[in-house]
Amino acid sequence: MIVNKNASLKKLNTFNVDASCDVLVESSNTNDLLEVLKNKELNNKLFILGGGSNILFTKHYEGTIINLKEESIKILDEGPVKVQVEVSAGMNWHRFVEWAVDKDFGGIENLSLIPGNVGASPIQNIGAYGVELEDVFDSCSGIMIDSLDKVNLSKSDCEFSYRSSIFKKKLKNKFIITSVRFNLTKSNHLYNIDYPDLSNLSESGLDLKKISNEVIKIRNSKLPDPKQYGNCGSFFKNPIIGYSKFQKLKEKFTEIPFFKTDSNYFKVPAAWLIDKCGFKKINDENVGVYKNQPLVIINLGNASGNEIINFAKRIKDSVFNEFDIELEEEVIVM
Numbered sequence: 001m002i003v004n005k006n007a008s009l010k011k012l013n014t015f016n017v018d019a020s021c022d023v024l025v026e027s028s029n030t031n032d033l034l035e036v037l038k039n040k041e042l043n044n045k046l047f048i049l050g051g052g053s054n055i056l057f058t059k060h061y062e063g064t065i066i067n068l069k070e071e072s073i074k075i076l077d078e079g080p081v082k083v084q085v086e087v088s089a090g091m092n093w094h095r096f097v098e099w100a101v102d103k104d105f106g107g108i109e110n111l112s113l114i115p116g117n118v119g120a121s122p123i124q125n126i127g128a129y130g131v132e133l134e135d136v137f138d139s140c141s142g143i144m145i146d147s148l149d150k151v152n153l154s155k156s157d158c159e160f161s162y163r164s165s166i167f168k169k170k171l172k173n174k175f176i177i178t179s180v181r182f183n184l185t186k187s188n189h190l191y192n193i194d195y196p197d198l199s200n201l202s203e204s205g206l207d208l209k210k211i212s213n214e215v216i217k218i219r220n221s222k223l224p225d226p227k228q229y230g231n232c233g234s235f236f237k238n239p240i241i242g243y244s245k246f247q248k249l250k251e252k253f254t255e256i257p258f259f260k261t262d263s264n265y266f267k268v269p270a271a272w273l274i275d276k277c278g279f280k281k282i283n284d285e286n287v288g289v290y291k292n293q294p295l296v297i298i299n300l301g302n303a304s305g306n307e308i309i310n311f312a313k314r315i316k317d318s319v320f321n322e323f324d325i326e327l328e329e330e331v332i333v334m
C-alpha cells in the first residue's frame with residue numbers, strides 16, 4: 001500500500017485536470033483497504049477512484065482518495081454453455097473484455113474499449129451498442145464503509161437503471177465494490193448487432209472478435225482519445241421525456257431522432273440536442289465539444305475543472321432554452 005499526502009490527481013483522471021487531495025492511497029488488495037478503513041486518520045471522507053474516466057474534479061478534495069490496483073480474474077463455474085467469472089474491482093475494463101473475447105466467452109464484446117475499471121462498471125451500469133452491464137451482471141462483493149461488514153449484492157439489490165444504480169443513490173459513498181461476478185456464455189452466444197452503428201456486420205460467420213473489433217473501430221472514429229483531448233466520454237445522459245413533451249418537440253423538429261423506451265417515454269440523443277444548439281462551432285478558450293460526438297466535452301489544453309463545468313452549464317442552459325429539456329450529468333462532479 002502506498003500513501004501520499006497532498007497528492008496530485010492529474011494523472012488519475014482522463015479529463016487531465018489539475019486537482020489534488022489530502023491523502024491518496026494506492027491499495028493492492030482487500031486487506032490494504034480494510035487497514036485504511038480501520039485507520040482513523042486515513043478513513044476521512046473516503047472516495048474510491050477507479051480509472052478516473054467518469055469524474056470531473058473541480059476543487060481540491062479534502063479527504064482520502066483510494067485507488068484500487070488489484071487486477072485478477074477467476075473462473076468460478078464453467079459448464080458447456082455458461083461460465084461465471086469473478087473480477088477484481090481494480091481490473092481495467094477493456095483488459096477484461098479482451099481476456100473474455102480471447103477465451104471466446106460472450107456477453108461483453110459490445111462493451112469493448114469502454115474506459116475505466118471493473119469496480120466502477122456497476123455504479124453507472126455502463127452501456128454501449130445495445131448492451132448494458134446489467135445484462136451480464138451476476139452479483140458483486142464489497143465493504144460497508146461504516147460497519148466494515150463484507151456484503152454480497154445480487155443483481156436485484158443493485159437497482160440498475162439507465163446509467164444508474166443503488167451505488168449512485170442509497171449506497172453513494174457508503175459501499176466499496178471489491179469484486180464483480182459476471183455470467184458469460186461459452187457457446188450459443190447471443191450476438192447483439194441491432195444497434196444501427198453495427199449494421200456493417202452480418203450474421204453469417206459472426207464471432208465475438210469480429211464484434212469487438214467493429215466496436216473498437218467505431219469508438220476510435222467517434223470518440224476522442226483522452227491522450228489527445230482530456231475527456232470523460234458522454235458528459236450527460238440521454239434525456240428520457242414523456243409523451244406530451246415529445247409530441248410537441250416532434251411537431252417543431254420533425255427530424256428529431258428518438259428511441260421509444262418500454263412505457264410512454266422517449267429517449268432523445270443529447271448529442272443531437274447539443275449539436276442543434278450549435279456547440280460544434282462554440283467553444284471557450286480551453287473547452288469545447290468533440291467534432292464527431294458533441295455529447296463528449298473535451299479539454300482543449302489546460303482547462304481547469306471549473307472551466308469545464310462552466311462550459312457544461314452553458315450547454316445545459318442552451319438546451320433548456322431551446323428544447324425545455326434539462327440535461328443531467330452522467331459524469332460525477334466533485
Ligand code: EPU
Nearest residue numbers: 128129233234236237238257269271272275292293294295
Ligand atoms: N448525433 C448528432 N450529432 C453528432 C453525433 C450524434 O446529432 O455529431 C446524434 C445522432 O442522431 C445519433 C445520436 O446522436 O444517432 C446517437 O449517437 P450515438 O449512437 O453515438 O450514441 P449516444 O446516444 O450519443 C450512447 C452512450 C455512449 C455509447 C453510445 C453507443 C449515453 C449517455 N452515451 O451515446 O456511451 O458509446 O451510445 O452505444 O448513453 C459513455 O457513456 O461515455 C458513452 C460514450
